[in-house]
Amino acid sequence: MQKTVVLFHSALGLNEAVRAFAESLRMNGHTVHLPDLFDGDVFTNLEDGVHKRDEIGIPLLSQRAAESVRDMPNGAVYAGFSMGAASAQYLAGTIPGAGGAVLMHAALPNELIGIQQWPKVPVQIHFSVDDPWVQRGHVLALSSSVEQAGATCEVFEYPGSAHLFADASSPDYDEDSAKAMLSRVLTFLSRL
Numbered sequence: 001m002q003k004t005v006v007l008f009h010s011a012l013g014l015n016e017a018v019r020a021f022a023e024s025l026r027m028n029g030h031t032v033h034l035p036d037l038f039d040g041d042v043f044t045n046l047e048d049g050v051h052k053r054d055e056i057g058i059p060l061l062s063q064r065a066a067e068s069v070r071d072m073p074n075g076a077v078y079a080g081f082s083m084g085a086a087s088a089q090y091l092a093g094t095i096p097g098a099g100g101a102v103l104m105h106a107a108l109p110n111e112l113i114g115i116q117q118w119p120k121v122p123v124q125i126h127f128s129v130d131d132p133w134v135q136r137g138h139v140l141a142l143s144s145s146v147e148q149a150g151a152t153c154e155v156f157e158y159p160g161s162a163h164l165f166a167d168a169s170s171p172d173y174d175e176d177s178a179k180a181m182l183s184r185v186l187t188f189l190s191r192l
Helices: 017-027 045-057 058-068 083-094 137-149 175-192
Strands: 004-008 031-033 077-081 100-106 123-128 153-158
Touching: 004 017, 004 083, 017 031, 017 175, 045 058, 045 083, 058 083, 077 083, 083 100, 100 175, 123 137, 123 175, 137 153, 153 175
Parallel strands: 004 031, 004 077, 077 100, 100 123, 123 153
Antiparallel strands: none
16 A cells, blocks of 8 residues: 655765665655755765754754645655654654654654654664664663554664665665665555
8 A cells, every 4th residue: 555655864865875765665656755854965974964963953953854744644654764763753753643653773762852652653663783873772662652552663673783774875885784674664664
């Protein structure tokens, strides 16, 4: 069944790797929206992207993310890479009628991003087992809150310590892990 997916980019910006991931989802029948929270700026290293994130500020980025989904239909799935996973998690946890959340390379405890209680919205989380940017305790806290809400939470760990392993423009890129993640995301969407 076709889903509407809102896919948020990482701190590298709305680059070709994010567009390619979106195209893979489209080729499988889904409608994908790609908000650009960085006004067209794209980076080749994470430090520059994090600097841009901090320059804009989390409150303004959150506002931009919320404005970008104003006209999304009920059942939309919110997905994101790293920095974008925080936007996806927040929106899936606060917009009535959200269909799901796909969090790639990040997951945060709900209280850290202003969610009082997770709704009955399924979640899928992907990260490298030794990723220094992802705290296992945060993943467990989110997973627990999703399950307490009566929804499913799938957690997939990938080998190594690469953060942006699904971004072909990143030195962290791992083709096998990226393909496995895409396959799992497609399966998740097909079950919603």
